Amino acid sequence: MEETIFSSEQNMSREEIAESLRSIADGVSKGKVGLESGDSSIELTPGENCEFEVKVEKEDDGEISLEIELEWNDKKGDEKIKIN
Numbered sequence: 001m002e003e004t005i006f007s008s009e010q011n012m013s014r015e016e017i018a019e020s021l022r023s024i025a026d027g028v029s030k031g032k033v034g035l036e037s038g039d040s041s042i043e044l045t046p047g048e049n050c051e052f053e054v055k056v057e058k059e060d061d062g063e064i065s066l067e068i069e070l071e072w073n074d075k076k077g078d079e080k081i082k083i084n
Helices: 014-030
Strands: 033-037 040-044 051-058 064-071
Touching: 014 033
Parallel strands: none
Antiparallel strands: 033 040, 051 064
């Protein structure tokens, strides 16, 4: 089952969007991404290996969306099994 634990949507300039994406990229590189919007905030620790998805959609009304998604497993104790 899926649960939304943080959500934010707002109009921004291209430069503001680029700065936000750079901050997220820096956080991913360092292993910690902090997000804040109003009273909501969350700190994420992306896994060493993530699934990276980029999708572009065009609506019937001509609106285009670019979606960037990272996925990783957050379960503890999910290490690979070693067989000797």
